[in-house]
Amino acid sequence: MPPLDSSISQLILWAFVGYGLGSIPFGMVLARLMGLGNLREIGSGNIGATNVLRTGNKTAAALTLLLDGGKGAAAVLITRAFAPEDSVQVAALAAMLGHCYPVWLGFRGGKGVATFIGIWLALAWPVGLACCALWLLAAAVTRMSSMGALVSAAGSTLCAVFLGYGTTLIFGVLVTLLVFWRHRENIRRIRAGTESRIGQKG
Numbered sequence: 001m002p003p004l005d006s007s008i009s010q011l012i013l014w015a016f017v018g019y020g021l022g023s024i025p026f027g028m029v030l031a032r033l034m035g036l037g038n039l040r041e042i043g044s045g046n047i048g049a050t051n052v053l054r055t056g057n058k059t060a061a062a063l064t065l066l067l068d069g070g071k072g073a074a075a076v077l078i079t080r081a082f083a084p085e086d087s088v089q090v091a092a093l094a095a096m097l098g099h100c101y102p103v104w105l106g107f108r109g110g111k112g113v114a115t116f117i118g119i120w121l122a123l124a125w126p127v128g129l130a131c132c133a134l135w136l137l138a139a140a141v142t143r144m145s146s147m148g149a150l151v152s153a154a155g156s157t158l159c160a161v162f163l164g165y166g167t168t169l170i171f172g173v174l175v176t177l178l179v180f181w182r183h184r185e186n187i188r189r190i191r192a193g194t195e196s197r198i199g200q201k202g
Contacts, residue, residue: 002167005084014083018075018091022098022115025105026067027052030060044196048110050145068110069118071095076122089171092119096175100182111182113149116175120156124168130159143197146186153179 006014027047031039036055039047043054049068053061075095079088099115101107117135121128131152139148157172180187189195 001170002085002089004086006087006090010083010087011090014079014087014091015094017079018094019098021071021075021078022095023102023104023109024067024071024098025102025109026071027064027110028105030063030067031055034060036060046110047105049114065114068099068114069121071099072115072118073122076119080122085167088123089168092123093171093174095119096178100178111149112175112179113145113152116149116153116156116179119175123171124160124163124165126163127156127160127165127168130163131156134159144190144195146183146195147190149179150183150187 025047027049028039031037031042031052034057036042036052036057039045039051039055043051045051049061049065052064055061072092072095075091076088079091083091096112096115096119098109100109100112102109113135117128117131119128120131134155135148135152137148138151139145142148153176157169157176160166160168160172186195
């Protein structure tokens, strides 16, 4: 982990900033603005890009992916401009929690994959690129977004260590566990052979 240079008040402040950014539900906002309906009543009911794609609108899905990734990156970059690295990792973790458990939606948010990748791209871009590559490979082979997410998350911490970002180890383990927890139902469906495929409408 990075040196503990921030005060408790700083850590709390940047945790709030990260959570606030992470909790913006771009998928739901775009779906409403583009007349796609209520995501809670479509497909899996999730607010992320994969479920937006089930509406058949690829533009909305791509925008959701970019914006959900962007808010994770923004949490890292904004905090890094004003605070030490320990605050940066706290803000990054808070952004993930904000996306997965947004107060505005009764703590029923997304699964955090795009935000997870956006955070890694800003926190340690070589690790972020490795996460993207792992996601693309696994998703292409299995045609399952969830499998891409799980493989990417599982490999992220190892990539961080091997690429020289050992100070992110604790952060990496925590966000990996969070991604797996948010995909627990997907894991059950993968094991049962009933998981939906990329592009499949709900």
